[in-house]
Amino acid sequence: MSERYLYMNGRLVPYSEATIHVQSNAVKYGTSVFEGVRAYWSERQQELYVFRLDEHCRRLFDSLKLMRMDHELTLDEMRHSILETLRKNEYREDVHVRQTAYVAADGNVEATGPTGLAVDARPRKMAGKALDICVSSWVRIPDTAMPPRIKCSANYQNGRLAALEAKAGGYDYTVLLNTRGKVSEAPGAAFFLVRGGVPTTPPLTADVLESITRTTLVQLFREQHGLTVAERDVDRTELYVAEEAFFCGSGWEVTPVASVDRLPLGQPAPGPLTRAIADTYFRAVRGEMPEYRGWLTPVYGRA
Incomplete structure (x- = not known):
């Protein structure tokens, strides 16, 4: 065609x-x-x-x-x-x-x-290499200004400014803080980090998109890996001492982070939990885990 x-x-x-x-x-x-x-x-x-x-x-x-x-x-x-x-x-x-x-x-x-x-x-091919990211000087738009929990096209200008700033500074990508100084999300992606073996992600009240991929990974961590994701406020400095970190989203899938503000994370990226959840996620989305077939709609009706 x-x-x-x-x-x-x-x-x-x-x-x-x-x-x-x-x-x-x-x-x-x-x-x-x-x-x-x-x-x-x-x-x-x-x-x-x-x-x-x-x-x-x-x-x-x-x-x-x-x-x-x-x-x-x-x-x-x-x-x-x-x-x-x-x-x-x-x-x-x-x-x-x-x-x-x-x-x-x-x-x-x-x-x-x-x-x-x-x-x-x-x-669209699978997401690529581990990323070197920065914390943006731009602040994530708050729910009281333009609600980031939905996917309004105009919202993405906030992330565009942050992504362009990161590129100009020699980074692969960026993560934004919210108006309270806590970690929010990346432009177009939810953010997870691992500290003390515990996967952690900012709460839905941290001026983030209500990400379907984020919800999926929280469930897979619990049901397939026996880990409860901590959904809590995350300080900026926690990023620097994290063992692992990754972005997730429909476009980003599970993309590992290697460093933040040129400080390498504790584990070489992708770390063990990042690899484990990515493997589980890709098996689920390709129909290889029968318990999650309810998440899938076949296009051609062969399965």
Whole structure:
């Protein structure tokens, strides 16, 4: 297939035709919300599995509600739009899906509709090497300003500034503190560290996205590794004395951190717990753990 297809408001169209107007509110004011969803190919089962599809669709509904966007979307349509896009493109490899709901009106900043729905899916390889990161001078946006618990496109300018600052400073990536001076998250990724053998992550009240991957890893740590994740406030200096650390998210999967502010972590990255949870996660998303098959939606119906 020379040109991939996207879903646009009930139709599958070529990439070159998937457009909106430059004067739409989505362009002018960033009035859009989205989900990043992963689909994983199982060579053994000859099936493509969408990971936690319903959870992602429900979070998109939460984003639409908080951004007060008028719509008539249903859960069935959201699910259908993703599955049909994957089938049309006939993917037989790992894929990242971006599902976006946007205000199409050419109106004032307070316009709430009409709302369109678009889905793009493109191949994406597994996350790469361990990262050397810094603590950003930029502060994570607080829930009282622009709620980071949802995936509003405009929120990502906060992380963009932090990521660009990190690149300019010679780092691979960055993590942000919140307005209380506690560790929040990375741009587009949740953050875990390990201290004293205990996996730890900032709480959902630390101005973080309500990450589906984060929730998944908390459950896998408990059920497969016998470890209870500590969900608590994390100080900046804890990053420097941690044994391990990693990012996680639909796009980031499980990506190890090697150093923070040029201070190496206690274990060479990836550390033993990072390797263990990454292995469990990838077995689960590829349908190799029967107890978690409920998390997977087959695209082609072969499994």
